[in-house]
Amino acid sequence: MKKYTVLFVDDEDNILSALKRALIDEEYRCLFAKSGEEALKILEKENVQVIVADMKMPEMDGLTLLKIVKQKYPKIVRVVLSGFTQLPQVLAAINQAGIFRFITKPWNVEEELKVVINQALEYYIIQEEKEQLTKALEKGNEMYVNVLKATEKKFKELKQNFDVLRDIISYQDSYIIQLLKADRKKDIVIFLLENMKRTISNFISMLPIYPIKFNVERLVKDLSKTIEERFEGSGSIKIEVKDGAKEYTFEGYYGVLLFTLIEIIMIIIQFDMDAFAIMSIDCVDNKLITIISIPTKIEEKLLLYLLSLTPFASMLKGTLKIDTQKGKNIDIQVECTFDYVEKNIN
Numbered sequence: 001m002k003k004y005t006v007l008f009v010d011d012e013d014n015i016l017s018a019l020k021r022a023l024i025d026e027e028y029r030c031l032f033a034k035s036g037e038e039a040l041k042i043l044e045k046e047n048v049q050v051i052v053a054d055m056k057m058p059e060m061d062g063l064t065l066l067k068i069v070k071q072k073y074p075k076i077v078r079v080v081l082s083g084f085t086q087l088p089q090v091l092a093a094i095n096q097a098g099i100f101r102f103i104t105k106p107w108n109v110e111e112e113l114k115v116v117i118n119q120a121l122e123y124y125i126i127q128e129e130k131e132q133l134t135k136a137l138e139k140g141n142e143m144y145v146n147v148l149k150a151t152e153k154k155f156k157e158l159k160q161n162f163d164v165l166r167d168i169i170s171y172q173d174s175y176i177i178q179l180l181k182a183d184r185k186k187d188i189v190i191f192l193l194e195n196m197k198r199t200i201s202n203f204i205s206m207l208p209i210y211p212i213k214f215n216v217e218r219l220v221k222d223l224s225k226t227i228e229e230r231f232e233g234s235g236s237i238k239i240e241v242k243d244g245a246k247e248y249t250f251e252g253y254y255g256v257l258l259f260t261l262i263e264i265i266m267i268i269i270q271f272d273m274d275a276f277a278i279m280s281i282d283c284v285d286n287k288l289i290t291i292i293s294i295p296t297k298i299e300e301k302l303l304l305y306l307l308s309l310t311p312f313a314s315m316l317k318g319t320l321k322i323d324t325q326k327g328k329n330i331d332i333q334v335e336c337t338f339d340y341v342e343k344n345i346n
Helices: 013-022 036-045 062-072 087-097 109-181 186-205 216-230 254-271 300-307 310-315
Strands: 005-009 029-033 050-054 077-082 101-104 212-215 236-241 248-252 276-284 287-294 319-323 330-337 339-343
Touching: 005 036, 005 109, 013 029, 013 109, 029 036, 036 050, 036 062, 050 062, 050 109, 062 077, 077 109, 101 109, 109 186, 109 310, 186 254, 186 300, 212 216, 212 254, 216 236, 216 254, 216 276, 248 254, 254 276, 254 287, 254 300, 254 310, 254 330, 300 319, 310 319, 310 330
Parallel strands: 005 029, 005 050, 050 077, 077 101, 236 276
Antiparallel strands: 212 248, 248 339, 276 287, 287 330, 319 330
């Protein structure tokens, strides 16, 4: 018990000397004070676990001292050392100062004094462990609540992902049915089915998706990297970023935006290995507008496939438009709505 300290308070020198001799071999550290005032000064500097105070002392008596200790240092175990055993004094000490034990003068060192002090230290240790366990339990409960909240959030996000996937598949089913009713050529329908199946498979592989913060610089970097990895030696895509798009950091389904643009680029290069396209990225209000311009004619089945990507744009609270009337160029516009998070500082 060397890490624990016991403070003895008594105005009689012979009592303090007797205590020093009796407890010299004990494992706990012993401090001594001749008055209540001296004891309080020691408590300001020392980490004390048990205080043993005489009841009757001049100026500040033991009861007054222990009441102050209870108020200022409630964890310290309080013991009375006194030759007075009248019931009123005992009750006052118990009720007002929360006394743990009484040691009466004269005391028996082995059977009473040391036993009571060891019991007081054990009580302190038990209270300390109880407090630690309580804190650990509270922390555990807090962690449990946080895990439940996180799990609930994840479940909600996964459900949203599932709902989105269901809506996309439902849209594409309806889309194919409409084309069949319109007597589209068999090869066109087969082409669409094959590519839409591939699109869904690619989309599922990137689930789950969550809203994240991003800026256009990241979008350009990820697009360039993916184009280089997938289409090395095939086609050419030039990316131009307008000043308005450089100003902000956004928050939203970035993965869906990147996926949609990659799908558009991939199908363009699939149709024309030497295709050249210009992608411009701009921002108006909180709408991120991406336009991919192709200086070539577009086949019907390519046009129909691009339109099948509409639900991905809808997921971004936006639209997918194709303009085939603008001179010789074909513009594929993906317009998405994102929340501004912060303005970038250059």
